[in-house]
Amino acid sequence: MAYLLDNKSFLPLGVFVGRISSMKRRKFITTVGLSAFASQIQPLTSAAQISPKISPNIILKPKRLQVGDTIGLVSPAGVVEQKEIEEAQKSLMALGLKVKIGAHLLDRYGYLAGKDIDRAADINNMFSDKSVKAIIAMRGGWGCNRILPFINYPLIREQPKILMGYSDITSLLLAINARSRITTFHGAVATSTWNQFTVDYVKRILFQGEMVTMQNLNTSEGKVEVIYPGKARGKLVGGNLSVLAAMVGSPYLPSFHKSILFLEEISEDVYRVDRMLTQLKNAGILNQLSGLVFGQCTRCSVGDAPFFTLMEVLQSHISPLGIPAWYGSMIGHIKDKFTVPLGVNVEIDGNIGTIRMLEAAVI
Numbered sequence: 001m002a003y004l005l006d007n008k009s010f011l012p013l014g015v016f017v018g019r020i021s022s023m024k025r026r027k028f029i030t031t032v033g034l035s036a037f038a039s040q041i042q043p044l045t046s047a048a049q050i051s052p053k054i055s056p057n058i059i060l061k062p063k064r065l066q067v068g069d070t071i072g073l074v075s076p077a078g079v080v081e082q083k084e085i086e087e088a089q090k091s092l093m094a095l096g097l098k099v100k101i102g103a104h105l106l107d108r109y110g111y112l113a114g115k116d117i118d119r120a121a122d123i124n125n126m127f128s129d130k131s132v133k134a135i136i137a138m139r140g141g142w143g144c145n146r147i148l149p150f151i152n153y154p155l156i157r158e159q160p161k162i163l164m165g166y167s168d169i170t171s172l173l174l175a176i177n178a179r180s181r182i183t184t185f186h187g188a189v190a191t192s193t194w195n196q197f198t199v200d201y202v203k204r205i206l207f208q209g210e211m212v213t214m215q216n217l218n219t220s221e222g223k224v225e226v227i228y229p230g231k232a233r234g235k236l237v238g239g240n241l242s243v244l245a246a247m248v249g250s251p252y253l254p255s256f257h258k259s260i261l262f263l264e265e266i267s268e269d270v271y272r273v274d275r276m277l278t279q280l281k282n283a284g285i286l287n288q289l290s291g292l293v294f295g296q297c298t299r300c301s302v303g304d305a306p307f308f309t310l311m312e313v314l315q316s317h318i319s320p321l322g323i324p325a326w327y328g329s330m331i332g333h334i335k336d337k338f339t340v341p342l343g344v345n346v347e348i349d350g351n352i353g354t355i356r357m358l359e360a361a362v363i
Contacts (some may be wrong), residue, residue, distance in 0.1 A: 053212035059343045060182045062160045063135070064362035067096035069133040071172045072126035073190055074102040075113035077168040078141020082106065088138060088190035095199065100132055112143045119143065120150030123172070127156050134206070138190045139246050140167025145243070154178040162362065163204060165189045166264070167333065170239030175252035177237070177342045183361050186239055186262075186331065187339035197336035205339045211357040214338045216330050221296070223328050225232030227314055232291035233347045233358070236340065238262035240332075245276040248283045256288040260348055260355075263339060264295035264332030270302050270310050271352050277317045286317065292322045293349045293355065295331030324350030 041269060071092050073085065085106075089099045102122035107114025126135045157180040163172065164185040173184040185206070188198050197217065204210040216222030237254055238244065241263045247253055265273060280286050301308055308316075311327065318325045330338050341361035348355050 009286045013335050042097050049305040056181055058351060059177075060157065060160045060179065061363045062162045062183060062359060063133055065097070065162065065207045070097065070100050072102065072129065072135045073138055074119070074122045074126060074135055075105050075107075075138040076119045076123060076147055076172060077113065077137070077143040078110055079111065079113050080138045080140050082139065084191050086226065091194040092136075092190070094194070095202070095225040098335060100126075102126065105138065111141070111162065112146075113138075113141075116143075116146045117150055120147040123147070124150075124152045124155060127159050127161060129150070130159075134164070136163075136188075137165030137169045137172070137192050140165065140169055140189060142168055142241075144168050144171035145246060148172075148250075151175065151179075153179040164206075166331075166337070167266070168243055170243040171247060171252070173239055173342055174237070174244070174247065174254060178252055178254035181343075181360055183341050183343040185339055185341055185361070188337060192337070193335045195248070195335055197330075198339075201337075201339040205325035205341065205357075205361055209360040209362045211360055213357070214329070214340070214355040215315070216328065216353060218337060219336075220332055221261050221334060221336070224325045225311060225352055226353070227292075227294075227311075227318050227327060228321070228323060229327040229351045231258065231347060231349050231351075232324045233345065234258045234260040234290040236260050236262065236344055236346045236355070237342050238293075238340075239264070239342075241273065241276050242268065245279045248279060248285070254343075256285050258288070258290045260291040260346055261285075261289050262293040262295060262329065262331055262355075264297070265300060266298040266333040267299070268300050270300060270308055270313055273297065273300060273310065274308070274313045274317075277313070281317060286321060289321065291325055292318055293319070293325065293329045293331070293348060293352070294318075294327045295329045296334050297327075298333040324348055326350050326353045329353060329355070 092099050104118040104122050109115045126132050156176055160182040164187045166186050173186055177184045192284040204212050237259045238261045297310055314327055330336055344361050345358040346355050
């Protein structure tokens with residue numbers, strides 16, 4: 001007896017049955033493999049699935065810090081040394097805070113601080129740990145984009161806490177703001193210089209819940225250069241330029257409609273800044289904004305072909321938008337830095353370079 005295969009060939013019964021069995025085995029193995037992989041990651045939930053109790057259109061604010069609270073230290077990106085942990089503990093204890101170390105804080109996996117699933121587990125565990133009131137990243141580097149599929153966004157929505165960092169931590173700040181719909185904070189990492197200026201903004205925004213006006217120091221580092229004058233209002237969102245550009249096209253970005261975008265960068269040639277801004281423009285992000293703040297572009301050189309200065313590049317991309325914008329805000333890889341809340345309404349003044357919070361960032 002023979003059976004027709006693909007409307008063309010006839011196979012003996014035994015061969016036909018063997019072929020079907022082989023196909024079933026392959027399907028079974030594939031299904032089991034995919035199931036095992038899926039069990040390790042959190043599904044990308046829609047906004048409506050995040051919490052049945054609270055409208056996903058509402059951005060939740062974490063509770064403010066108090067003296068005696070416990071801070072969770074995590075390392076979602078680059079490798080951390082024991083000495084850095086000890087210095088970070090001293091800085092945070094000086095603020096009257098206790099410190100809890102992530103289980104994988106000293107792990108190493110190549111140039112990463114442990115495997116992706118483990119670095120993400122530290123984030124998830126700190127949010128689920130009721131004794132931890134806020135989470136601060138030890139450092140930036142590279143690696144946060146890799147762990148975004150493993151983050152438990154519904155859990156974070158149910159238990160909002162302060163999450164702070166900058167540079168590569170931009171990935172987590174944006175993704176959690178977008179998918180968990182909570183306020184996150186672009187500010188000092190644990191290995192930052194916790195000087196008077198930086199600590200002052202941390203205390204006023206995270207401890208006291210003030211609606212501050214962020215205004216530069218009158219220093220060479222704090223020089224404001226107007227790109228386009230005027231005032232604008234909108235929700236504040238942003239972070240490191242190269243990290244943001246690398247996230248374009250992913251499901252981890254918040255809405256940019258009528259928002260105020262802030263950016264910062266380090267050690268990039270001017271032509272690279274041009275390339276990344278062009279990517280944001282081509283992705284339709286820049287033309288949605290109501291205002292733009294470019295913080296510090298630390299050690300951004302003109303490279304081997306100094307045909308354009310950094311300001312000329314910024315002017316060429318931002319001035320045609322006709323939105324208030326300036327360069328030089330104290331955001332980024334500098335000692336004196338603002339604590340910048342993502343997801344709160346602000347008013348910016350492009351004439352004098354200020355960011356005025358219109359609501360508190362914590363409750």
